[in-house]
Amino acid sequence: MQSYDKNIVLLSFKLSNNMEYYHLSVLVHEKAKKLGDLDALLVRNKETKTWSPISWKDFSKKIMSTAQALCHFGVKEKSHIGIYTQNMAECFYVDFASFANRAVVVPMYATASIPQITYIIEEAEISLLFVGEQTQYDNAYQVMKTGGVLKQLVIFDKSVQKAEDDKTSIYFESFISPKNRSSQDIYSVEKRMKEAREEDLAHLIYTSGTTGESKGVMLTHANYLEAMKIHDIRLGYLPEHFSSMCFLPLTHIFEKAWSIYCLHKGCTLAINLDPREIQQTIKEVKPQAMCSVPRFWEKVYAGVQEKIEQANPFVRMIMLDAIKTGRRYNLDFRNKDKRAPWWIHQKFNFYDKTIYKTLKKVIGIQNGIIFPCAGAALSDNINIFIQSANIPLIYGYGLSETTATVSCFPRINFEMGTVGKVMPEIEVRIGENNEIQIKGKTVMSGYYKKPEETAKVFTEDGWFCSGDAGILTENHGIILTDRLKDLYKTSNGKYIAPQQLETRLAEDKYIEMAAVIGNQRKYVTALIVPAFDELKVYAEKNQIVYESTVELCQHPQIHSLFESRIAGMQSEFANYEQIKRFTLLPYPFSIETGELTNTLKMKRPFIAEKYKDAIERMYEE
Numbered sequence: 001m002q003s004y005d006k007n008i009v010l011l012s013f014k015l016s017n018n019m020e021y022y023h024l025s026v027l028v029h030e031k032a033k034k035l036g037d038l039d040a041l042l043v044r045n046k047e048t049k050t051w052s053p054i055s056w057k058d059f060s061k062k063i064m065s066t067a068q069a070l071c072h073f074g075v076k077e078k079s080h081i082g083i084y085t086q087n088m089a090e091c092f093y094v095d096f097a098s099f100a101n102r103a104v105v106v107p108m109y110a111t112a113s114i115p116q117i118t119y120i121i122e123e124a125e126i127s128l129l130f131v132g133e134q135t136q137y138d139n140a141y142q143v144m145k146t147g148g149v150l151k152q153l154v155i156f157d158k159s160v161q162k163a164e165d166d167k168t169s170i171y172f173e174s175f176i177s178p179k180n181r182s183s184q185d186i187y188s189v190e191k192r193m194k195e196a197r198e199e200d201l202a203h204l205i206y207t208s209g210t211t212g213e214s215k216g217v218m219l220t221h222a223n224y225l226e227a228m229k230i231h232d233i234r235l236g237y238l239p240e241h242f243s244s245m246c247f248l249p250l251t252h253i254f255e256k257a258w259s260i261y262c263l264h265k266g267c268t269l270a271i272n273l274d275p276r277e278i279q280q281t282i283k284e285v286k287p288q289a290m291c292s293v294p295r296f297w298e299k300v301y302a303g304v305q306e307k308i309e310q311a312n313p314f315v316r317m318i319m320l321d322a323i324k325t326g327r328r329y330n331l332d333f334r335n336k337d338k339r340a341p342w343w344i345h346q347k348f349n350f351y352d353k354t355i356y357k358t359l360k361k362v363i364g365i366q367n368g369i370i371f372p373c374a375g376a377a378l379s380d381n382i383n384i385f386i387q388s389a390n391i392p393l394i395y396g397y398g399l400s401e402t403t404a405t406v407s408c409f410p411r412i413n414f415e416m417g418t419v420g421k422v423m424p425e426i427e428v429r430i431g432e433n434n435e436i437q438i439k440g441k442t443v444m445s446g447y448y449k450k451p452e453e454t455a456k457v458f459t460e461d462g463w464f465c466s467g468d469a470g471i472l473t474e475n476h477g478i479i480l481t482d483r484l485k486d487l488y489k490t491s492n493g494k495y496i497a498p499q500q501l502e503t504r505l506a507e508d509k510y511i512e513m514a515a516v517i518g519n520q521r522k523y524v525t526a527l528i529v530p531a532f533d534e535l536k537v538y539a540e541k542n543q544i545v546y547e548s549t550v551e552l553c554q555h556p557q558i559h560s561l562f563e564s565r566i567a568g569m570q571s572e573f574a575n576y577e578q579i580k581r582f583t584l585l586p587y588p589f590s591i592e593t594g595e596l597t598n599t600l601k602m603k604r605p606f607i608a609e610k611y612k613d614a615i616e617r618m619y620e621e
Contacts, residue, residue: 019232021225024260025099025196028092031266032060038241040263042270043089044281051270051284054089066097067189068181073128073152077102077192080124080204082150083250084108084117084140085132087271090156090172091250092259094130099202099221102192106204106216107251109598111591114139116214116598118147120206123449124216127151130172134160141166198222204448205253205400208597216448217253223403226425226441227257228264230405233424235370237411242369243268245287247278252599254374257404258291283364290371293600294378294506297393300363301382302509302531304389321347322355326388335387335412348390356390370394372408375599377480377503380417387416396420397480401457401464403442407478418477428472429463435484436470437463469497486604488519496524496577504569509534510562513589515607516579517615523580525618527611528562529588553584581618585611 022030028040039053054062075081081098083091083105091107098105106124108117110132121129121143129144131137131153137160144150153169155162162169174180202224204216244262246269248255262269270285272278282290308319329348333340340348360366374396386393396408397419406428408420415421422428426440443464446454457465471479482497490496498516505514505526512531518524532549538561539552546552562584570578589595595607608615 019229021228021264023099023196023198024096024202024221024224025102025193027260027263028056028063028096029060031263032056035241035266038266039268041089041092042243042268042285044271044273044284046273049284053268059092062093062176063096063100064189065176065181066093067100068185069176070094070097070101070103070128071185071188071192072180072182073175075101075103075128077195078201079103079128080106080126082106082108082121082124082126082129084110084112084129084136085156086110086273086275087246087250087255088132088156088273089271090130090132092263092269099196100189100193102196102200104201104204106206107256108206109249109251110136111598112139114142118143119214120216121150122147124204125149128154130154130156131160133157137162137169141169196221198225201445203256205251205256207400208599208601215450215453217400218445218448219253219400219403220445223442223444224257224260227403227405228261230423230425230442231261234408234410238265238370241266241268242288243270243285243367244289244291245269245278245282245285246271247275247282248291248293248375249275249598252375253400253404254293254372254398255291258372262289279364286364286367288367288369290365290368292371292373293375294373294382294503295376295600297373297378297382297386298506301385301507302534304359304385306509306534319355322351323385323388325351326356326390327384330387330390331384331416335414337412352390359389360391365391368392372396374398374405374408374419376601377499379503379507381507384416394420397468397478399466401444401466402426402438402440403444405442406436406438406466413475415473415475415477417479418473419480420477422472422476422478428476428478430470430472431459431463431465433484434469434471434481436466436468436478436480438466439463488516488521488524490518490524490576491520491522501526501570501573501577501579504573505566508565508569510538510565513602515589515595515602515604517608517618521619524577525615526566526579526582527585527607527614528566528582529585530562532588549586553586558584583611583614583618585614 035056037055037057040056040059041054042051043054044051081103083094085091095105106126108120117139127150129140129150131140137155140153141163144153154175155169155171158171198221200221201218202221203219205219206214206216244267246259250256259269270287272281308316311319325347329340329344370392372394378395383395394409396405398404398406405423406426407422410421429437431437439462467484469481469484482499486498488496488498496518501516502514505511510531511528513529515527516524544555544557546555552558566579591598595603597603
């Protein structure tokens with residue numbers, strides 16, 4: 001198997017910390033020189049539920065085989081290569097093989113529908129598409145049969161059944177076989193690697209499109225090199241090598257940028273294929289790091305609160321004291337770089353070896369050293385709880401347009417209530433309507449084929465307009481208030497930030513999701529999706545008889561339960577911000593039924609239209 005030519009001139013530079021930064025076309029190969037037989041990736045067998053390692057040396061070889069096959073199949077410099085799959089090792093092979101060819105990767109969510117992938121394939125002019133499992137193959141094959149752009153499918157999963165009339169699609173192992181790699185391909189790839197530049201496009205990351213048409217964010221290799229650099233400065237306390245669970249979709253810029261950073265650090269990436277299995281796989285791997293969205297920690301919080309409620313008085317007292325002690329030690333002292341009193345230190349050490357350790361083991365994070373969290377608002381109450389349980393959660397904020405991180409918690413001296421401190425070498429200012437504006441080398445070059453949309457999000461003096469409203473603290477922390485497009489103005493002229501209410505409601509164990517309504521209305525209402533597993537337990541305990549979730553949501557006792565819990569949770573909000581009426585929905589929001597984007601953000605216009613009858617009933621006199 002042809003390996004990376006070690007005579008290729010490297011695009012690299014060094015910081016004062018002596019870290020070397022390699023262009024993504026050569027990153028893995030350079031790491032393979034140093035790390036050789038150490039584990040680069042861990043891959044789980046679906047049938048046996050066991051994990052197998054892939055060494056850095058084999059990772060490098062696989063990338064080169066893939067790069068040469070891409071060249072053999074006609075991929076040119078600046079060609080657009082599509083990936084439509086759940087997380088797999090092959091995603092990394094194709095990514096870095098494309099970079100070697102100076103091609104551009106266009107990832108698509110495994111949950112994306114046929115219309116969604118059709119739009120991306122046609123706009124990005126993708127002729128070669130890599131697909132993961134049966135659903136992605138079936139959808140992509142329909143697009144290939146009916147469209148004129150897509151010409152070739154390469155299938156990752158060997159168990160996928162091809163259509164009877166499909167004569168062109170091939171499996172990945174066949175795609176990279178020696179017959180699809182000639183000496184000319186080897187020469188061409190090496191030549192392209194030598195010619196690779198920082199200004200080359202690396203990815204087109206399509207936005208989730210919560211309020212309109214999805215846009216392709218153009219990210220260059222320079223964007224990623226800068227992201228590596230500023231994370232090294234902020235996260236300088238991390239060890240040289242650690243293990244990270246690749247859990248969020250690799251289409252998501254948060255996971256994409258973090259995984260690339262992990263490879264830069266020489267980490268081992270454990271690749272979680274099915275997001276629904278994370279509770280099992282995280283216990284198998286026990287990673288030291290993992291990116292997640294707030295929903296993961298909301299479920300952890302709800303589970304612990306339930307355990308506390310169900311515990312006998314003595315155990316409950318111990319658990320509450322452990323959380324109180326952890327809060328004092330971690331937030332009142334350690335975070336402020338102060339020495340805790342001797343008795344607090346002793347209690348903390350005791351709980352760290354008992355209560356906190358048990359909690360982490362139940363989750364599967366007992367080896368944790370860093371758990372970045374972003375992508376949505378995280379309740380301060382939940383954040384404080386996680387910090388108090390001595391879980392190293394690093395809360396942050398970023399966008400696809402900024403190669404992810406704009407701000408995140410430093411190791412100490414972070415400000416609770418913020419989404420972290422602005423990253424090194426990133427500038428942030430507050431513009432008109434309190435909009436967060438950003439400048440730095442991680443900011444995108446624009447939206448693909450959308451010059452007018454690009455012009456809308458940049459000021460005349462070159463600042464990127466995030467669309468998020470916020471406040472800057474004296475210590476360069478960002479307090480995120482809301483999405484400007486999501487702000488509601490009631491008929492009384494009062495502004496409402498729905499996400500603040502929704503984040504507060506999400507703390508409740510009986511609430512899975514809430515959509516706050518109020519734009520141009522006399523008062524605020526909400527559509528509530530109950531956490532049905534918890535609600536059914538409550539119904540059984542209280543001998544509530546029902547035949548369906550529809551009947552359960554309409555039961556007067558259930559309505560009273562939610563009424564009292566919602567009232568208790570919104571006491572901190574002004575009267576005009578509080579929910580006056582609500583509707584319990586008998587079915588969850590989902591990607592399939594249209595309420596959620598592929599990144600699990602709510603599509604507010606869609607929800608308003610789909611549930612307009614239920615909404616109007618809440619405003620009837």
